[in-house]
Amino acid sequence: MHEPQRAIILSLFVLYLNTVLGCELLGRFNMPSLFKQGDIMIGGIFPVFNKDISATWTSSFVILQPVSNQQNLFRFDVRAFRWTQVMIFAIEEVNNDPAVLPNISLGYRILNSCSSPTNTLRAALTLASRPEEIDLTSPCPPAISALIAEAGSSQSLAVAGTLGPFQVPVVSYFSTCACLSDRAKYPTFFRTIPSDYFQAKALAALVKHFGWQWIGAIQSDNDYGRNGILAFTEEVKKLGVCVAFVGTVLRTYSKDKILDVIKKSTVRVILAFVPEGDFYPLMKEVVKQNITGIQWIASEAWITAIQPSTPEIYQAFGGALGFVVQKMAIPNLKPFLTELTATEAMNKICTGNETLMDNQDVFFNVRELRVSYNVYKAVYAIAHALHQLLFCQPVGEKMVRPCLITSEVQPKQVTDQLQKVNFRNQFGDSVFFDVNGDPPASYDIINWQLIDGQVQHVTLGHFSSDANGNYRLSIQEEEIVWRTGKMVPTSVCSNVCPAGTRKAQIKGKPSCCFDCITCADGTIANSTGIRSMYFIFSKYAITIVSLLGASLTLATMMVFLHYRETPVIKASNSELSCFLLFSLFLCFLCPLTFLGRPTVWTCMLRHTAFGVTFALCISCVLGKTIVVITAFKATIPGNKVAEKFGPAQQRIIVCFCTLIQIVICVLWLTLKPPFPDMVFKYSNKKIILECNTGSEAAFYAVLGYIGILAIICLVLAFLGRKLPDNFNEAKFITFSMLIFCAVWITFIPAYVSSPGKFTVAVEIFAILSSAIGLLLSIFAPKCFIILIKPEKNTKKHFDLIVKCLPPLIGKRINPHLMQPNWNRLST
Numbered sequence: 081m082h083e084p085q086r087a088i089i090l091s092l093f094v095l096y097l098n099t100v101l102g103c104e105l106l107g108r109f110n111m112p113s114l115f116k117q118g119d120i121m122i123g124g125i126f127p128v129f130n131k132d133i134s135a136t137w138t139s140s141f142v143i144l145q146p147v148s149n150q151q152n153l154f155r156f157d158v159r160a161f162r163w164t165q166v167m168i169f170a171i172e173e174v175n176n177d178p179a180v181l182p183n184i185s186l187g188y189r190i191l192n193s194c195s196s197p198t199n200t201l202r203a204a205l206t207l208a209s210r211p212e213e214i215d216l217t218s219p220c221p222p223a224i225s226a227l228i229a230e231a232g233s234s235q236s237l238a239v240a241g242t243l244g245p246f247q248v249p250v251v252s253y254f255s256t257c258a259c260l261s262d263r264a265k266y267p268t269f270f271r272t273i274p275s276d277y278f279q280a281k282a283l284a285a286l287v288k289h290f291g292w293q294w295i296g297a298i299q300s301d302n303d304y305g306r307n308g309i310l311a312f313t314e315e316v317k318k319l320g321v322c323v324a325f326v327g328t329v330l331r332t333y334s335k336d337k338i339l340d341v342i343k344k345s346t347v348r349v350i351l352a353f354v355p356e357g358d359f360y361p362l363m364k365e366v367v368k369q370n371i372t373g374i375q376w377i378a379s380e381a382w383i384t385a386i387q388p389s390t391p392e393i394y395q396a397f398g399g400a401l402g403f404v405v406q407k408m409a410i411p412n413l414k415p416f417l418t419e420l421t422a423t424e425a426m427n428k429i430c431t432g433n434e435t436l437m438d439n440q441d442v443f444f445n446v447r448e449l450r451v452s453y454n455v456y457k458a459v460y461a462i463a464h465a466l467h468q469l470l471f472c473q474p475v476g477e478k479m480v481r482p483c484l485i486t487s488e489v490q491p492k493q494v495t496d497q498l499q500k501v502n503f504r505n506q507f508g509d510s511v512f513f514d515v516n517g518d519p520p521a522s523y524d525i526i527n528w529q530l531i532d533g534q535v536q537h538v539t540l541g542h543f544s545s546d547a548n549g550n551y552r553l554s555i556q557e558e559e560i561v562w563r564t565g566k567m568v569p570t571s572v573c574s575n576v577c578p579a580g581t582r583k584a585q586i587k588g589k590p591s592c593c594f595d596c597i598t599c600a601d602g603t604i605a606n607s608t609g610i611r612s613m614y615f616i617f618s619k620y621a622i623t624i625v626s627l628l629g630a631s632l633t634l635a636t637m638m639v640f641l642h643y644r645e646t647p648v649i650k651a652s653n654s655e656l657s658c659f660l661l662f663s664l665f666l667c668f669l670c671p672l673t674f675l676g677r678p679t680v681w682t683c684m685l686r687h688t689a690f691g692v693t694f695a696l697c698i699s700c701v702l703g704k705t706i707v708v709i710t711a712f713k714a715t716i717p718g719n720k721v722a723e724k725f726g727p728a729q730q731r732i733i734v735c736f737c738t739l740i741q742i743v744i745c746v747l748w749l750t751l752k753p754p755f756p757d758m759v760f761k762y763s764n765k766k767i768i769l770e771c772n773t774g775s776e777a778a779f780y781a782v783l784g785y786i787g788i789l790a791i792i793c794l795v796l797a798f799l800g801r802k803l804p805d806n807f808n809e810a811k812f813i814t815f816s817m818l819i820f821c822a823v824w825i826t827f828i829p830a831y832v833s834s835p836g837k838f839t840v841a842v843e844i845f846a847i848l849s850s851a852i853g854l855l856l857s858i859f860a861p862k863c864f865i866i867l868i869k870p871e872k873n874t875k876k877h878f879d880l881i882v883k884c885l886p887p888l889i890g891k892r893i894n895p896h897l898m899q900p901n902w903n904r905l906s907t
Contacts, residue, residue: 118175120486121189121224123229124188125192125193125204125207125227125235126190127194128157158443159451166410166455167188169413191206193230195232197235201239204238207223224248226462227249228251228458232255233257233303236250236252236255236269236271237260237266237303246491248495249465250269251270256380257276257307270513273454275516276307277311283379284315285543287349289555292572293321294322294348295321295571296323296324296342297351298328298329299326299328301358304355322591322592329359330358338362348373348374352376360382374396375563376397377401377402380403393535394535398528398561399529399561401525405450407448408456464501468497475503476503498513499513499517522543523542527539527540542554574595622671626671630665632855633661637662639863640657641658648866657859659703664697664851666693667694671847683755686771688782691782691786694847695786697851698793699789702792708810709796709799709810752778756772787821797813812857819857820854824846826846827843830842
């Protein structure tokens, strides 16, 4: 280092240490500070100096060795020192702005944290403490009303946890840990940099965009690294991405273990969620051991850091991608910085006229301010909160006299107003905090490129999210320089399975690691990359039962048509019997719509077809039941019920009851129809192709209506169980309805609890079993008489029963209305 440059930096160090000394906190703390008196005081904590014997001179850091202590080495962070100057600059702007806090001056007191949670907490307690006795001539500054701190998440956790119970608002400019969004633990914490929760979403979106499925992760051993990687892994797991390993970087820990993991792994993409100071030593080891071919993904903590951005580090980390907060150029800041000069030093090295112009590449580059801009926004957010508190109105409205005097300002009131802050600054950015104290997320995508022999941080995209959690990712993909050149790198544990094969999970390995095996018979994989899954259709064995039932129904109908002139057929109401047989025939055909690959039309037909056919079936049974009841009611003298329920009325009741079901199904298909769906939730090895009901309410409405009709039939048939036995078909109807209701009552819980293909099987079983129950219960006795006992199906036996009837019911009845019990008749 040149002697004049060393003199400048040493003079700044003296300037820093010899500014106004802080007051002793109840006789315990005594810390140096940058200080200016004001009506309202704002505190600041920045990591300007840090003891670090391993640090070396770079364009960002300087080793200082005070003459008073030859053993202590101090690392002076030029960038952090600029943050302090931006805070002062912003406060001066506010004081000179007549629209913000008119006639009220803001003061500041800024302390050094040394990047240590312990020192940060010590500084925070010093700033928040008010001396027991103070007057206008006292060198001790008053307590602060708000605090701008800190750069590290661990430091901010210490400050926010300590000052939270005292309602002192803390606004951080560079602490990103998602854990700080916990309002129960940190009720007064705010920040002008997005939470790592949003950065994790941005990084996951980046991984998804480029199709990386097998990645590694490196975290720092602190709250920043652990919480960041945790949030990231949770996000990428939702996308089917596997994290091969998570390595932890410790400042005092050997790097060999992490390097061995990287070298042995097949991973080609690694995310490093590590602060610059912790990651830089590992980066040097990666370069030293010539570990290349890795595409590095960076967190905002190091992607734009000056220290590692060298051609040497670029050998292994060139093409790195990462997210940083938006950049901004602040007008008039550079003149303010160039006016900084050293004061009288304790030694004679400096003249007092030195400036920082020799270090202009770092300190005076105000065109792409990121963290500095966050400090700037933090000052203005506090100023607007104080304005709203003191003038009872937002900045920009017609000015009135203050509604509160400055001496009455309490930190809790400032906290409440910060939560309500919402304004657009001079750069057009909206400044506000959500319920967790976080700002809206907005990141630039940075790519490391080597231009003219220098590492440049090139902006090639943007990520932003809204209050609803939706995000937008835009990338200039063609402009990215990759570690592998212009080709997008790939990172998978196993290659994509070709068509005709499927993925088979390797036991003990993550889901991204698999073997490709040939598809089994009866399964398909007509595209590449099918995940260890195969399509399942309903089994065709059910076709036999369905067609057998339909055939039996047709045979029964043919018997009824052939013997339609016989007494048994006439006495059983042949018209309703034929309608019932026709509906049962359709019921047996309904399961055929459940076979094969689901389509839009078959899904719409499945539930509606069986719903309408069963409604028609039960309507016919209802008609027959009413005929039985009215037939015997007609034997009572003066009762004309039978005359009012003739064939026309029977047809009307069947049509009306069926029409109601048709209306329900039409509404279902119109508003929210069933549709084919691929379901993954039942198994991680299978894709179940099934019909989604669309509207569960409509599906259960269809079932419920059929149930109502069945219950009405059951009740009416049960009421007719004591009618004369020889003519009573009500017992057979009662028995058939008991079977029907039992099947469908059992079906509902079985349907709800059966996963995937078993749901279809349960529904088919319910359809077939209930249809078979109706067919056998109602028509088997009649067919038995007609086909096995034809001698019983004669007019002679019919007339014999009629002659025996008067003693039982007192009147001769119409034979076409009678429903004989053939078991009794055969005796």
